[in-house]
Amino acid sequence: MSNTALPLPQPAFSLPKVYIGPILITGILLAAHLSFGILDSWQKLLMAIGFSFLTEAILHYAMFGKTRDMTSAYVSGISAGILVRSPFFWPFALCAAISIASKYVLRYKGRHIWNPTNFGIVILLIIASDSAAVLSIQWGSNMWAMLLIWLVGLATLWKIKRFHITFVYIASFLIFGYIRSLYTGHSWVAEIAPMTGPMYQLFVLFMMTDPKTTVSTRNGRMLVAFLIAALEMVMRLNEFVYAPFYALFIIGPIALVVEDYLNERKKKREGENISAQTVVST
Numbered sequence: 001m002s003n004t005a006l007p008l009p010q011p012a013f014s015l016p017k018v019y020i021g022p023i024l025i026t027g028i029l030l031a032a033h034l035s036f037g038i039l040d041s042w043q044k045l046l047m048a049i050g051f052s053f054l055t056e057a058i059l060h061y062a063m064f065g066k067t068r069d070m071t072s073a074y075v076s077g078i079s080a081g082i083l084v085r086s087p088f089f090w091p092f093a094l095c096a097a098i099s100i101a102s103k104y105v106l107r108y109k110g111r112h113i114w115n116p117t118n119f120g121i122v123i124l125l126i127i128a129s130d131s132a133a134v135l136s137i138q139w140g141s142n143m144w145a146m147l148l149i150w151l152v153g154l155a156t157l158w159k160i161k162r163f164h165i166t167f168v169y170i171a172s173f174l175i176f177g178y179i180r181s182l183y184t185g186h187s188w189v190a191e192i193a194p195m196t197g198p199m200y201q202l203f204v205l206f207m208m209t210d211p212k213t214t215v216s217t218r219n220g221r222m223l224v225a226f227l228i229a230a231l232e233m234v235m236r237l238n239e240f241v242y243a244p245f246y247a248l249f250i251i252g253p254i255a256l257v258v259e260d261y262l263n264e265r266k267k268k269r270e271g272e273n274i275s276a277q278t279v280v281s282t
Contacts, residue, residue, distance in 0.1 A: 020156055022074045025206065028149050029082055032198040038082065038135060044092045045081030052077030052096040059104040072116075076100055079117040079202055083135050084124065091132035095120045109260065113253040115207045122249045125242060134242055135199050146196055153205040162209040168222045169204060170195070172229035183237055203244050213252055215259045224255045 029045075032038045039045055056073035060066070080095040099120030103112040106119075124132055157163040177191035184191070194200055208214075208228065214221050228247045235243035 019071065020160065021206065022071050022078075024149075024153055024156055025075055025078050025202070027152065028198055028201050028205075029078060031146075031149050032082070038198060040085060040092075044084075044086075044089055045078065047089055048081035048084070048092040048096040049074060049077035051093040052080065052100055055097045055100040059101060063104055073100060075206065076117045076120070079206065080120060083117075083121060083199060083202065084132055085135055086132040088131055091124060091128055094128070095124045095132075098123050108253075108257065111212070111256075113213060113256045115210045115213045115248065115252060117202075118207045118245055118248050118252070121242075121245050125245070134245070136194075136197065136241075146198075146201075149201055153201065157205065157209060162211075164218060165209050165214065165221050165225050166204050168225040169208060169229050172226050173232070176229055176233035180233055180236060200244070203248070207248055213256065215255050217259075220255070220259060224251060227251050227255075 029039075052073040053070050056070060057067065060068045076099040077096045080092055080099060084092050084095050086092065097120075099116040102114055102119040103116050106112060106114060121134060125134065154163060154166065157166055173195060174192055178188050180186075180191045181188045208225060215224060228244070228251045231251055232243045232247040235246055240246055
């Protein structure tokens with residue numbers, strides 16, 4: 001009798017991971033817009049997506065001499081289209097272009113260390129705060145669409161092993177919301193209400209869990225999520241309107257640089273130990 005293992009049956013349909021993000025963010029867009037009409041206009045959304053595609057195509061070809069898939073550009077473009085608020089068209093294009101350009105221009109040891117959309121939003125708020133703002137609508141009493149997106153999003157994160165990031169952040173946000181309520185005198189429900197909006201869905205499900213801009217270890221990612229929530233609490237108490245974006249903008253890159261430094265030290269120590277053992281053995 002042969003001991004050769006039989007191949008396991010393959011699922012009839014398996015969705016590549018690269019398409020999970022675009023499909024999920026499209027679901028957020030449709031649920032939020034059909035429920036509340038959150039978009040400024042479809043034309044502005046298409047402009048953000050178009051400039052995201054264009055910037056990605058030009059810069060990737062300029063740096064690597066080849067084309068690439070546009071899934072990442074789609075996520076950044078549609079995020080900018082959802083989040084940016086302006087009576088003008090150019091902030092949507094500018095935010096999308098800055099988001100994509102940051103991946104190619106601002107690199108640390110060959111990698112980008114800011115989540116592209118988070119970077120684009122923060123820079124837009126800094127340089128064009130008189131012309132643009134960020135979506136702040138909440139789902140209000142119509143919770144079904146929000147709950148559906150959260151359930152699908154969290155299930156997706158569980159499947160791709162990123163759920164722990166979101167879980168730690170949400171748990172920390174709820175605890176820090178209670179602490180904030182003690183300082184501000186507002187109710188705990190009022191302090192945590194922003195979590196019910198599409199802005200936080202994009203922030204928690206996409207920006208914080210981006211594999212390209214999060215640290216490599218599970219415990220490290222959980223610590224970073226807690227620190228982002230902690231800094232956000234401090235910023236909220238100091239009346240920073242867009243505290244979560246600024247908190248990720250500051251903590252995320254620092255975490256990656258610190259991790260790289262610690263890894264280099266570890267490799268150096270291991271190298272020194274090997275050298276010492278070689279000297280002793282000889």
